Amino acid sequence: MTPLSPIKSEDLKRFLSGWERREAPPPPGVYVVEELYSGRLVEEYCARYHLIYLVAVYDREGTCRDLYQCCSSPPGEDGGIASRCFIFADVAWREELAEKCRVETYLYRFGDIRDALRTLLEFGMHVKGIPCTYFSLPVLKVTGWCEVDPICCDVSSIREKLVESAAQRRMDTSASPRSGEGDETDGAFGGGESTVEGAPSKGGESAGSSEAGGGCGELIRRVAEALGADVDRLKTCLCR
Amino acid sequence: MPLIESLFRECRRREVAEAHLRLCALLLMYSSVPGRGVVYLRTTAYRVPVQRLLEDMAGLTGEDKRVLMQKFMKAVGEVVSELKREVGGVASAENLRRALLRRLLEELRKLA
Numbered sequence: 001m002t003p004l005s006p007i008k009s010e011d012l013k014r015f016l017s018g019w020e021r022r023e024a025p026p027p028p029g030v031y032v033v034e035e036l037y038s039g040r041l042v043e044e045y046c047a048r049y050h051l052i053y054l055v056a057v058y059d060r061e062g063t064c065r066d067l068y069q070c071c072s073s074p075p076g077e078d079g080g081i082a083s084r085c086f087i088f089a090d091v092a093w094r095e096e097l098a099e100k101c102r103v104e105t106y107l108y109r110f111g112d113i114r115d116a117l118r119t120l121l122e123f124g125m126h127v128k129g130i131p132c133t134y135f136s137l138p139v140l141k142v143t144g145w146c147e148v149d150p151i152c153c154d155v156s157s158i159r160e161k162l163v164e165s166a167a168q169r170r171m172d173t174s175a176s177p178r179s180g181e182g183d184e185t186d187g188a189f190g191g192g193e194s195t196v197e198g199a200p201s202k203g204g205e206s207a208g209s210s211e212a213g214g215g216c217g218e219l220i221r222r223v224a225e226a227l228g229a230d231v232d233r234l235k236t237c238l239c240r
Numbered sequence: 241m242p243l244i245e246s247l248f249r250e251c252r253r254r255e256v257a258e259a260h261l262r263l264c265a266l267l268l269m270y271s272s273v274p275g276r277g278v279v280y281l282r283t284t285a286y287r288v289p290v291q292r293l294l295e296d297m298a299g300l301t302g303e304d305k306r307v308l309m310q311k312f313m314k315a316v317g318e319v320v321s322e323l324k325r326e327v328g329g330v331a332s333a334e335n336l337r338r339a340l341l342r343r344l345l346e347e348l349r350k351l352a
Contacts, residue, residue: 037334038276039276040276041276041332041334129338129342130338131338131341131342131345132345133243133341133345134338134341149349150352151345151348151349151352152345154243155243155244155246155247155348156243157352158247158348158351158352159246159247159250161351161352162247162250162256162260162351163250163253163256165255165256165259165260166250166253166255166256166259167255169255169258169259170255173255
């Protein structure tokens with residue numbers, strides 16, 4: 001069993017060509033995925049694979065000489081942005097992992113914050129196969145992903161559609177037996193043209209019901225006569 | 241995930257379950273994944289959760305339950321086969337949840 005899915009090396013190489021690689025823990029930043037792996041799985045993973053962190057560094061002016069160091073600078077220095085570094089990973093970094101895991105951090109400079117986040121999003125979804133709902137909602141919104149794939153941000157419309165389709169189905173199923181004036185006893189009369197005694201008559205809807213005139217009781221009497229059967233016994237059998 | 245739970249609640253309606261069997265089977269399977277640990281993928285493991293779902297459904301006769309149970313288990317069996325191909329017969333709860341969620345989102349996109 002694979003405790004966690006590792007990234008295929010060929011995918012990683014293709015995607016990360018041009019990224020700066022460091023064998024170091026990730027710098028401070030904001031994680032774009034909310035549901036990260038935790039617990040014993042991380043240790044099992046570390047026993048087999050490297051932990052990989054992708055860091056998209058937002059550097060609009062291109063002033064960062066050392067991307068890693070830029071992330072470490074206190075937030076708010078760059079025009080009030082809470083963070084300039086956005087991290088994609090399976091596991092939130094913590095100090096004790098340094099003893100157990102080999103770590104690789106990949107950094108890339110982005111002049112546009114949307115590009116930075118979108119790149120991490122695409123890596124997560126297309127290379128790692130992470131469901132879009134695992135990403136934090138602000139990230140999905142900023143990148144415009146909610147417009148591309150609305151399911152990722154809100155399933156309330158789907159819920160309505162489920163309810164609607166259920167209601168439609170209920171209407172369809174309840175409508176179909178009514179076309180023959182739905183009662184199980186109708187079949188016994190070989191045409192379903194009458195209502196059962198006591199049930200409201202749909203007089204005029206079918207030739208049979210107007211012909212029967214007196215409703216179920218009258219029809220049973222006539223059928224009993226034709227068959228030579230006992231009316232009361234026939235009623236007991238059919239009108240239960 | 242509260243949104244998933246709200247969708248799963250809809251599957252307690254007979255009409256929804258019958259109209260969206262695969263979606264409801266996926267929602268049921270997703271709701272049954274434990275928080276952590278290892279999961280042995282077997283169709284029969286979902287028999288009891290399906291039974292519970294059917295018990296919550298109003299207005300089902302014994303025969304209805306039997307028929308719906310059969311349909312549900314068929315849908316579950318298909319998903320289990322797919323998952324086995326993807327994550328293997330034994331998977332971590334985390335990976336299973338991801339794999340199920342990917343399929344769930346595909347189903348929801350069809351509805352959207």
